[in-house]
Amino acid sequence: MRFSFQQQVLAGIAFSILLIIGVGLTSYNALILQQQNAALVSHTRDVIRSSSSVKNLLLTAESNIRGLALTKNPTFENSYRLASENIWVEVDVLKKLVSDNPGQVVRLDTLNLLLTNKLDLMNRQLDMINSNSFSVDTLRSFILQGKMLSSKIEFNFNRIENTEQALLTEREQMARESSSQAKSFIVLGTAIFMLVIFVMFYFIRRTYNSQIASEKETNKLNKQLEIIAAEDKEKNWILSAAAEVIVAIRGQPSFSGLAGNLIQKLAEITDAVIAVMYLKVQGDDHLELAIMHGVDVPELVPTIITPGQGVLGQMVSNRTDLVQLDVMPGYFQVVTGSGRSDPGKVIVRSLIFEGNVIALIELAFLKEPVPGIIPLLNTIAENVSIAIVAARAREIMQELLDKTQKQAEELETQQEELSTTNEQLTRQTSMLQVSEEELRVQQEELRQINTELEEKAFMLEEQKSTLEEARNQIQSKADELERSGKFKSEFLANMSHELRTPLNSILILSRILQENKAQHLSDEEQRYASVIHNSGSDLLTLINDILDLAKVESGKVELHYENVGIELLLVEVRNTFQKVAENKGLNLKLSKDQNCPETIYVDQVRLLQILRNLLSNAIKFTSAPGEVSLLISFENGFLKFAVADTGIGIPLDKQQAIFEAFQQADGSTSRKYGGTGLGLSITRELTNLFQGSISVKSEPGHGSVFTLRIPLLKAEEVDLQIVDFGQSHQEIYTKNPVDSEEQENRLLLIEDDPFFAADMANRARNSGFQVMTAETGKKALALVKSFKPTAIILDMHLPDISGDELLRTLKADPKTRLIPVHTVSAGEESNFQTEGAIGFMQKPVDRKSAEGIFNLLKLEGIDQLxxxxxxxxxxxxxxxxxxxxxxxxxxxxxxxxxxxxxxxxxxxxxxxxxxxxxxxxxxxxxxxxxxxxxxxxxxxxxxxxxxxxxxxxxxxxxxxxxxxxxxxxxxxxxxxxxxxxxxxxxxxSPAPVSIPSFSGDFSNPVVNSERVFLGKKVLLADDDMRNIFALSAVLEDAGFTVVIATNGLEAIQKLKEIDDIELVLMDVMMPEMDGIEATRAIRKNSKWADLPIIAVTAKAMRGDREECMAAGANDYISKPVDIDKLLSLIKVWLHAA
CATH class of the missing domain: 3.40.50.2300 (Response regulator)
Structure with a gap:
């Protein structure tokens, strides 16, 4: 329904009156709400004021108590009592004020309890002050309690005030919002009223303006139609021109024809006076000039476009689609019969294929170019790019076709040569056939006589051929295996070098950070350094496992048999795994059958290595609560070691694969349990060395049982003088008395092997020691307390106490901590450095090594003065x-x-x-x-x-x-x-005893905290800056002056320039001249014949040590370098020099 103009005006007036009434009522309600919010704001401020009053009264009470304690003035007591009474008055006021807020009531109850405790404490303090019965300690106690209560009271006051402050802020905001709302209603009503007036005015004006608006709309539509017609004309031109360009380049077999047609057609269509095209060089980044059109001065046109240089180079590097330039005079020149002129505009379009700029098209114009040129270039860009790539591909195919045809011709020539050769062979064959015919006649005469002999000869020849062929195959396989082994050894050596070189720096520098000698690292940072060092040690263990596997597979591992007690073996296993099993919540059960012999003749180190691999796997794959067990039994001449667990088990199809190198039952990337898969491979190879066998029985989810069987061997009889351990220690000590000077050289030999003990005791006596012996740790402790030896040799595997535990006991006692202790063991090197021993020796011990131990014990004993x-x-x-x-x-x-x-x-x-x-x-x-x-x-x-x-x-x-x-x-x-x-x-101190030069197999004692190297100069030859940095830090911290050389030639030059170098650390693998050649060159000079040289290498393969020693090195150490062992070696050779 459409209203008349009069009805619309009346409706507007009525709506304005109703709007005025609505705005009035709304404003009244907003004012009432504003008054209510103002009352709430006032109430909140009263709560904050009351809370501050209670705090001030409490501070007044505390101040009066302190004043009374200091001056005994009764005025302070009166003020205190008045303040304490007023506190409860204000608290009651505060309770009434917050009664409408349950949260504040709870906080006030907590505050009420704290105030009660605080006032009780001050009342007790007041009573003690009045009775004069308080002391300084009592007053300090009151102050500490009061301070703690005050902190809690202050905290609760802050909570109450913060809550009220938040309410105050909220209520003030509500008041402001209600005020703002009232204003908004008034302004909005007025605006709407004015809007109604304007609307009515609009309706009046609209009739008049409608005709004018219709006329303007018609004109506008006419203009839009003209613009659309122009755009359609431009699009038609673009499509037509693009079609002409595509037709011009279509079917061109070569790039030169394609480029010429393209540039010519573009210049013709766009009225460009100059057109230039650049093409990307195959296999390079820059673009070269391909074709020019209309260029009268070629020298002005660059022939090469380098990415990033100039406007065109920037387009190439930035992959810009199009650039339009107003060119400067001299950029291009157009020459005509009437003179020369410069173009005014230049448009450059890049052709991009698969994200790379393959060509540039540059068009120059004397006047403003047609508007449709840029869309035209954009339209044809993709088709032209594809055409260029296709033309280039056709050229490459043509080149390949030509090359193939040339090779076919060569093959044809070779076939002709082969045909000629075949004809010659045919003629020779004919001649041979004639000769054979003559021989056949002769053979017919002898055939009957020699039939049997020929048959036998044929059989023998056939057998000989078969054997020869088999021998050749075996030899070929042997050569192949030898080459494979050589390549494998070289790979392992290089891999070891590449891994150990950075690992050397990691272990040394993390060790320095872990020690934190400068005290600039936090405990957390020290733990980080410890994690780095432990991770590096784990990586070193992995490298050693790989090398161990290679050595075992190549047959380069020898077994060293010795008598080993079964109980001692079980103690060693328990010491290793008991704590690990307990930490994982597992029950570790170790047992042996009654029919087992007490001792077995075996290589203890390798047997323990097998058991460690099996038990560590069992623990790793067993979850708590579970059980891991080891049962040793004897059966049909074989020792049987059964390692059982209640873990996850192994599928039947994986039970053979797990014994292969780098294979696991679960080889997926998401497997739950980590590891390299080397342990069982090494175990299998070591079992083969023992001429034994290993098997596994397992079901998924029901655990596994690995059974190791090795033959029980008997030791040959050894003709040695046995020390009677039943003999009293006093008799042993007083046997063979020595003079008073030698009374200071009392040596305690702690060893449970009677053969080794007797041998070492005799050698020690020959070196000037009085020898006491003990076969157990308990007896050794008793002897130490009774006779106070000046030196101790400790076996790390004792029947009652482990060597590690005994060493820690000795070093923890102030009375024995300074006695030098040298450790020996049939196992591999333990953590003797961290426990305080001066050195470690692996059994068996030869004569020179024993002499080195005794001389070092004498040297360390000097420190006891x-x-x-x-x-x-x-x-x-x-x-x-x-x-x-x-x-x-x-x-x-x-x-x-x-x-x-x-x-x-x-x-x-x-x-x-x-x-x-x-x-x-x-x-x-x-x-x-x-x-x-x-x-x-x-x-x-x-x-x-x-x-x-x-x-x-x-x-x-x-x-x-x-x-x-x-x-x-x-x-x-x-x-x-x-x-x-x-x-x-x-x-x-007196001059130390000289240490003879002995075999490098001797593991020298670790230098303790004495910095005996101060001022000594060491030449460090290494090409790896990481090793130089790490080793220099260690050596300089020990007191050395370090001279650096980065190859063998530089090392020799440094020795010539510096006369007081006392020792050389020579890396084996260096550029220009390696460490082996440099060592030989140094030894050729008589001046350096006695200069100690310690070879350092990361290859750690068999033969490296012998090669270094043969070249003239005094000793050898492998990377990653053990800091303590390195300093120990340096100490020995500096003394020997």
Whole structure:
């Protein structure tokens, strides 16, 4: 229904009146709501004000209590009581105010309880103050309790106030919103009212304007039709021109014809005066000039477009589709009969195929180009790109076709030559047939006589041919296997080198970070370093497993049989796996049958390796609660080791594959259990070495049983003098008395093998030791306490206590911790360095190695001499703490608490060194240092500065003039202090016993914390900067001056330039001249004939050591370098030199 103009106007007026009434009512309601919100805001502010009042009253009460405690003035007590009474008044007010908020009521109840406790505490404090019965400790206790209660009260007040503050903010926001809403309603109503007026005005005007609007719309439609007609004309032109271009390039067999037609047609269609095309060079990034059209000065056109250079180069590198330029004079020149002119516009379009720019088309115009040129270029770009690629492909195919035809011609020539050769062979065959015919006649005469002989000869010849063929095949296979083994060995050696070289840096640097000598790492960062070191060690174990497998497969592993006790074997297994099983929640059960012999003749190291592999797999694949067991039994001349578990089991089709290298039952990438799959492969190969067998029985979900069977061998009789362990230790000790000088060389030999004990005891006596023997750990501890030996040789496998545990016990006791202990074992090297032993030797021990052990024990025993140290420290507690620590380490300490006392003691007593604190009561430590160093009597005494102060550069320079070590006081500074003291005491000790040159098989003792290498110069020859960095850090930290060479030639040059180099660390694999050649060259010079050279290599393959020794190296160490072993080797060879 359509309303008349009058009805529309009346309706607008009525709507405006209703709108005014609605706006009034809405504004009234908004004002009422604003008043309510204002009341809530006032209520919230009252709560905050009341809460602040309670806090202030509580602070007033606390202040009065403290004032009363300090002054005993009754005024403070009155003020306190008034404040405490007012607190409860204000709390009641606060309860009423928050009664409408359940959350605040709960918080106020908590606050009420805390206030009660706080006031009770202050009342008790008041009673004690009034009764004068409080002490300083009691007052301190009250203060601490009060402080704790105050913190909790403050926390609850903050919660209440924060809640009210949040309510205040919310309610103020609501008030503002209600006010804003009222204003909005008024403004909106007024706006709508005005809008109605404007609408009515609009309706009045609309009739008049409708005719004008219709006229304008008609004009607009006419213009749009004209634009559409122009666009259609342009599109038709573009399509027509694109069709002409495509027709021009279609069917062109070569790229040159395609490019010429394309450029010519584009210039013709677009009225371009100049057209140029560039094409990408096959196999290169740059583009070369392909064709020009209309260019009168070719020198102005670049022939090569390099990506990134110039506008065109930027288009290539950025893959820009199109660029339109206003060119400068001289860019191109158009030459006509009437003169020269410069183009005004240039359009460049790139042709892109599969994301790469393959060509550029450049068009130049004297005037503004036709608008449809750019869409035209965009339209044809893809078709032209495909045509260019197709033309190039046709050219490549043509080249290949020509090449194929040439090869066919060559083959035809070769066939003709072969035909000629065949004809010659045919003629020769004819001649042979004639000869054969003559021979056949002769053979017919002899056939009857020689029939049987020919048959036999034929049979023999056939057998001979068969045997010869078989022999050739076997020889071929043998050669192939030999080459395969050689390649495998070379691969393993190179792989070992490539892996061990970076692993060397990882292990050394993570070890340095883990020690945290500079104390700049946090505990968390130290743990990170420990994880890195452990992960590197795991990787090294994996590398060793691979090399072990290769050695076993190639037959390069020999078994070393010895008598081994079954109980000792079980103890070793339990010590290894008990903790692991407990941590995983498994029950480890180890047992043996009654028919088992007490001892077996076997290679203990390899047998334990097999058992470790089997048990570690059983534990890995068994979940808690489960059981892993080992049962040893004897059956039909074979020892049987059955390892059973209740784990996941192995499918039948995988039970043979698991014994192959790098194979697992679950080889998927999502498998639950990790590992390399080498353990069982090594186990199988070692079992074959024992001439035994290994089998597995298993069902998925019901566990597995691996059974190892090895033949029981008997040891040959050994004619050795046996030490009677039943003999009393006192008799053994007093046997063969020696003179008083040798009474200091008391050696305790802890060994349960009587043959080895007798042999080592005889050798020790020949080296000047008095020998005590013990076959168990308990007897050894008793002998140590009774006779206090000067040195100990410890077997790591004892029947009652493991060697590791006994070593830790000795090093934990202050009375025995300084006795040098050298460990021996039939197993591989353990963690003796971390436990405090000076060295490790693997059985069997030859004569030279034994002599090396005894000489090193004598050398380490020198440190047991008493020395006198003057400790200058003004803090009595610190002085006693440091002094006790030095005394426990066998050092006699003289105490001085001031510079004057120190000077007086120095004038009366002789000392071997001074520990000096910088801060002294009567004189600065720096001045004291200057004073004693100017006195000739004291100038040579070594000084270690021990201070907690941060020294300035000036003070540090003064200290370094006389005292190189500066030890900062920390929790671990005493250990560093002891290291520095031992260092200068070592320098003033008697000359050490000389150590003879012995076989490199001897595992030298580890250098303890004594820094005996200070000032010694070492040449480090290595081409890997990671190794140089890591080894330099270790050597410099030990006190060495390190000279670097990156190849053999440079190492020889450094030796020529520097005369005081005392030892060379020579990496084997280096460029230009490797370590082997460099070692030979050094030994040719008589000047360096006695210079110690230690070879370092990451290959670690058999024969490396012998090759290094043959070249002239004194010793050998493989990467990753064990820091302690390296320093131990250096120590031995520096003493030997």
């Amino acid at each position: 008493k020395h006198r140290i003057l400790l200058v420290e003004d803090d009595t507690y610190q002085s006693k703490y440091v002094g006790d620590f030095l005394t426990e380490n066998n050092i006699f300490v003289l105490y001085a608490y001031s510079a004057g006392e120190a000077l007086e003691l120095l004038s009366k007593e002789s000392v071997d060194g001074i520990i000096l604190d910088i801060r002294l009561a009567d004189m600065s430590g720096l001045d004291f240092l200057d004073k004693i160093k100017t006195e000739p009597a004291f100038a040579s005494i070594p000084v270690v500065v021990n201070t907690a102060e941060d020294l300035s550069q000036t003070d540090l320079a003064r200290v370094m003039k006389y005292a190189h070590p500066v030890v900062m006081k920390t929790k671990k500074s005493n250990e560093r202090l002891l290291d520095e003291v031992k260092l200068f005491l070592k320098k003033i």
